Amino acid sequence: MKVSAIIDAYRHMNIRNKLSLLLTSVVLVSLAFTIAVQRYAFSLYDGQIYEKSSRVLNLSSTAIETELKRLEQLSYNLVADAQIQKWLTSLKDNPSGYDTLLVRQQLTDRLFSYSGSESYVYSIQIFDAGGGEHAGGNIRPFSLGKFKEITRIANEAQGENRWIFPDSSDDALIAAREIRSFTNTQFDLRNLGTLVLRINLKRIAHDLASGEGDLMIVSEEGVIYADKPTPNLENLPLSTGKQRGYVITELGGEQYFVAYRRSPDSGWTYLNLTPFRQIFEQILFIKELVVFVFVGIFLVVIVLVLRFSRNITHPIYDLIGRMKLAEKGNFEEANFAPAGEGPVVMNEIGLLQRTFRLMIERINRLIKENYSNRLLIKETEFKALQAQINPHFLYNTLESINWMAKVNKQDRISTMVEALAFLLRQSVDMKRPMITLEEELDIVRSYVTIQTIRFEERLDFRMDVPERFFRLALPKLTLQPLLENAIHYALEPTIEPCRITLRAWETDSDIRLAVEDTGPGIPAGTLERLKSGELLTKGKGIGLLNIDERIKIAFGEEYGIRLENTEGGGARVILALPRDKEE
Known part of the structure; x- marks a missing residue:
C-alpha cells in the first residue's frame, strides 16, 4: 500500500478513529521507547555483573591452576628424587630378598612424609617395575581396569x-x-x-575459588569438577573460540548466568554458573512490574481515549443527524431533544448545537406562519368562490343547456357547453393539486375547443407532445393559463390569424414544455418585474408568477418559467420540469 494512500485514508478518517489512533500511537511509542531503554540498562547491568564475575573467575582459576602446577612440580620432584630413583632401581634389579623388604619400607616411609605435608593430596602411590605398590596417605585401591588405564596413559606420556x-x-x-x-x-x-x-580437587576449589555461583571445570574430554551435579552441557559455551565471555542460557530447566574463561596453559575451561533468578530476582520483579504498569496504563489510556473521542464526536454525530432531518424537511424532530439528555455543555460544539437548534426553531416557526397564512388565503379565496357560484346548480344548468342544444341539433353549442362543464369541474376540484400531463392536456383540449368556436379560423392551435411524457407530474392548471395568456395578449388585440403551439422535448437535465405564439412578443424582464412588484398584471385568472411559484414549491428552485421571444417576433413561455417526477 502506497504511503500517499495511507495518508489519504488517515485524512478522510472520522475524528473519533483519528483521535484514538493518534493517542494510541503515542502511548505505544512511549512504551517501546521505555522498553528499549530498560533493555539497554539491563544489558549494561549484565556487563557489569560479567566484569565482576570475570575478575572473580580469573582469580579463582589462576589460584587453582597455580596450586595444580605446584602439585605437578611435586610429582616431578618425586620422580627426580635421587633416593627414590635408587630404591626403584634396586627393586628392579633385585626384586626379592631381605634388602628388598627394607627398601620397600624406606620407600613407603618417604611417600608418607611427602603426603603428610600436602593438605590437597589424598595419597601418593608408586607402582614399581615389578608391579609392587608403595603408597602413603589416604589410600584407595584401584580396580584392575583403572590401574591398567593409568599405567597406559603414563607410559604414553614418556x-x-x-x-x-x-x-x-x-x-x-x-x-x-x-x-x-x-x-x-x-x-x-x-x-x-x-x-x-590422588589430588583432592574439591578442597582446592573450595579453598581457592571465591565469589558467588557454582564453579565448574571442563575439558574436551568432559567435566573435571563441578560444585553441583553436572547440568546439560549442550548449552554451555565449550566450543566457542573466545577465551572469555558470558552467556545467559538454560541448564536443567533453569536459566543461568554463565561466565567462562579458557586457560591458555591447561586448555581447561573454568565456568562460574549463577542462577539467573538469584542475581536478577529484584531486577526481574522491577521489569515485570514496569511491563504490567505500562500495560495497565495503556489499557486505561485506551479507555480514556475512547471516552474522550466519544465525548467529542457524539455531539457532532447528533448534530449531523439533526441536519439530515432538517434537510428532509423534518424540522420538528430535528429540534427535538431526547428524553434524559442533560444540559448542553457550553463548549465550541455545544454552542454550535445551540445555534443550530435556534436556527431550526426560527425556520420552523417561519414555515408554519407562512403555511398558515397561505392556507388562510386559499381558504378565503375558495370560500369566496363558493359564495359566488354554487357548483351543483351551475353543472345542472349547463347540462340542461347541453340537452336543449342537442334536441335542437346545435352541435357547436353542445360541444362548447360540454367543454365548459369539464373546465369548471377541473377548476373547482382541488382534491388533487398534482395531476399527470395527460390529464392537463385534456383540460387544454376543452379550453381550446371553446376558444376555437369563439375565434374560428383566427385561432390556429397545434400540439406536439410525445406520448412518453404523458405520465409526467405537474401542478394542476399549469398549461391552460399559459394558453389563456397567449390568446389574451397575442390573438385578441389583432384581427389576423394567430398560431399557438404547445410542444414538449427532453434535455440532459430536465423536460421542457413550451407555449409559443405568433403575436407581438413579450417585453424583456417581464417575469423579473412581476416578481419584484414593479409590474402589475391586468388579467383576472392565474398569472405567470403564480405558476412559477407553484412549480418551484413542488420541484425546487432550479425549475420554473422562462420567457423569451421567438425569431418571428412572437412570444415563447417555457416550463422546466424534472425528468424523474411521475404521478
Whole structure:
C-alpha cells in the first residue's frame, strides 16, 4: 500500500478513529521507547555483573591452576628424587630378598612424609617395575581396569605428567607420571615404575575459588569438577573460540548466568554458573512490574481515549443527524431533544448545537406562519368562490343547456357547453393539486375547443407532445393559463390569424414544455418585474408568477418559467420540469 494512500485514508478518517489512533500511537511509542531503554540498562547491568564475575573467575582459576602446577612440580620432584630413583632401581634389579623388604619400607616411609605435608593430596602411590605398590596417605585401591588405564596413559606420556579426571569410582584428580632412570651414574631412561598422585580437587576449589555461583571445570574430554551435579552441557559455551565471555542460557530447566574463561596453559575451561533468578530476582520483579504498569496504563489510556473521542464526536454525530432531518424537511424532530439528555455543555460544539437548534426553531416557526397564512388565503379565496357560484346548480344548468342544444341539433353549442362543464369541474376540484400531463392536456383540449368556436379560423392551435411524457407530474392548471395568456395578449388585440403551439422535448437535465405564439412578443424582464412588484398584471385568472411559484414549491428552485421571444417576433413561455417526477 502506497504511503500517499495511507495518508489519504488517515485524512478522510472520522475524528473519533483519528483521535484514538493518534493517542494510541503515542502511548505505544512511549512504551517501546521505555522498553528499549530498560533493555539497554539491563544489558549494561549484565556487563557489569560479567566484569565482576570475570575478575572473580580469573582469580579463582589462576589460584587453582597455580596450586595444580605446584602439585605437578611435586610429582616431578618425586620422580627426580635421587633416593627414590635408587630404591626403584634396586627393586628392579633385585626384586626379592631381605634388602628388598627394607627398601620397600624406606620407600613407603618417604611417600608418607611427602603426603603428610600436602593438605590437597589424598595419597601418593608408586607402582614399581615389578608391579609392587608403595603408597602413603589416604589410600584407595584401584580396580584392575583403572590401574591398567593409568599405567597406559603414563607410559604414553614418556615421563611427562598426565591428568586423569575424576569418575564415578574415584572423585580424586589423578596426576600420573612414568618414572624413568636418570641418576648421575646411570642415565639409561629405563622404566622404573609409575607415580600416581590422588589430588583432592574439591578442597582446592573450595579453598581457592571465591565469589558467588557454582564453579565448574571442563575439558574436551568432559567435566573435571563441578560444585553441583553436572547440568546439560549442550548449552554451555565449550566450543566457542573466545577465551572469555558470558552467556545467559538454560541448564536443567533453569536459566543461568554463565561466565567462562579458557586457560591458555591447561586448555581447561573454568565456568562460574549463577542462577539467573538469584542475581536478577529484584531486577526481574522491577521489569515485570514496569511491563504490567505500562500495560495497565495503556489499557486505561485506551479507555480514556475512547471516552474522550466519544465525548467529542457524539455531539457532532447528533448534530449531523439533526441536519439530515432538517434537510428532509423534518424540522420538528430535528429540534427535538431526547428524553434524559442533560444540559448542553457550553463548549465550541455545544454552542454550535445551540445555534443550530435556534436556527431550526426560527425556520420552523417561519414555515408554519407562512403555511398558515397561505392556507388562510386559499381558504378565503375558495370560500369566496363558493359564495359566488354554487357548483351543483351551475353543472345542472349547463347540462340542461347541453340537452336543449342537442334536441335542437346545435352541435357547436353542445360541444362548447360540454367543454365548459369539464373546465369548471377541473377548476373547482382541488382534491388533487398534482395531476399527470395527460390529464392537463385534456383540460387544454376543452379550453381550446371553446376558444376555437369563439375565434374560428383566427385561432390556429397545434400540439406536439410525445406520448412518453404523458405520465409526467405537474401542478394542476399549469398549461391552460399559459394558453389563456397567449390568446389574451397575442390573438385578441389583432384581427389576423394567430398560431399557438404547445410542444414538449427532453434535455440532459430536465423536460421542457413550451407555449409559443405568433403575436407581438413579450417585453424583456417581464417575469423579473412581476416578481419584484414593479409590474402589475391586468388579467383576472392565474398569472405567470403564480405558476412559477407553484412549480418551484413542488420541484425546487432550479425549475420554473422562462420567457423569451421567438425569431418571428412572437412570444415563447417555457416550463422546466424534472425528468424523474411521475404521478
